[in-house]
Amino acid sequence: MPAFTYQKCSDLSQAMKWLAEDKDTFLLAGGTDLLVGIRGGKFKARQVADIKDIEELKILKEDQKGITIGAGVTLNEIAQFEPVQKNVPILAEGCNSIGTYSVRNRATLVGNICNASPAADTAAPLYCLGAIVKIAGPGGERQVGIEDFFTGPGQSALKAGELVTAILIPKPYPQGKGVYKKASRTRSVDLATVGVAVQRWGQEVRIALGAVAPTPVRASSVEKAINEENVTDAAQAASLVEKDISPISDLRGSREYRYHISKVLVRRGLEETEEVCS
């Protein structure tokens, strides 16, 4: 492991101080991506600032605004949180599809988002839920919609010195049914070759995909066909997804395969959530 210094942060201002002092400071929450990345040379860290025990980042609560998930909250804590299971189970599904049980005991939702991988398993569900990202930085606090947070592979809307403090799943929740479908080479541990989230409520549907574009994307063409043009045939609607994605070939799958499997997973997601339309 390459050498770095370690700073334990007891509050947010300390974390921001370390970020401001050294641009090669990396924040440690779960560490499941960070430590692998430092060891593998992906991250050149001079300093690691541990934020996981900062009290205000451990928030996991539901109130009149919705569900707030702090940066220190683990994926298992989220998947087991009753308001998540009851109101937005699609998020629990996304969380549970990452890594393994023991990795999810450490890994965080905010960390998954901040890595800004186009394949982040929690991203597609968060797109469907209209999640809001809460950011703190030298200029104060601000919020951005989850779709504006991802700007490219490994790139996010975070500016120098800023950190994500929490994710808000706003009310009203899209009550109805949501599913997250993931194609991967093995059933656990692997990243998504394609990930598809479908959330239906009333006559409306929202669909998002991961690992098929530089950022997670909404399937706007499919949504429009169903929500505005009264297309009811799942296969017909799903075939439109090719307009919304621009996949590449990599070790997990070819561009052609990703086009194909995207249509399949969108169709399955539509079929599995059809019951809420009747």
Add this chain to the structure above:
Amino acid sequence: MTEKLTISFTVNGMEEKREVPPHQTLLKFIREELKLTGTKEGCEVGECGACMVLLDNIPVNSCLVLAAELDGKELVTIEGLAKNGELDRVQKAFIDHAAFQCGYCTPGMIISARALLERNPNPTDEDISAALSGNLCRCGAYQEIRQAIKACSK
């Protein structure tokens, strides 16, 4: 050179105070400083589970944790399960069911199994698969491991 950090913690019920380099993983610290070599090094990227330990009673991959993060916490390794020379019931069940061949994954398997039985004394097959999703056995003793865990359930 980076300065060492002083950490205080409990390991297998004993209070300890040590100095650690800030970039040392918990796995390296357990094996090379505490000399508790029951915890194994496998993939070092959190996929195989050979390095599983209990940190504040929660199973974690010690290759993905820094030793510095141990400060103020309670660590249990495979060596901490036996009491007064008597093996823990999960350890006994693994022997009774021959739930291993080479044994390299066994400490991690038993740590994960112990944690599962603590939070769910009567796990289904599906519960066992989910809880042990982070433990790989290259010998393929999965059926025997499942039987050993079932034998411990109530």
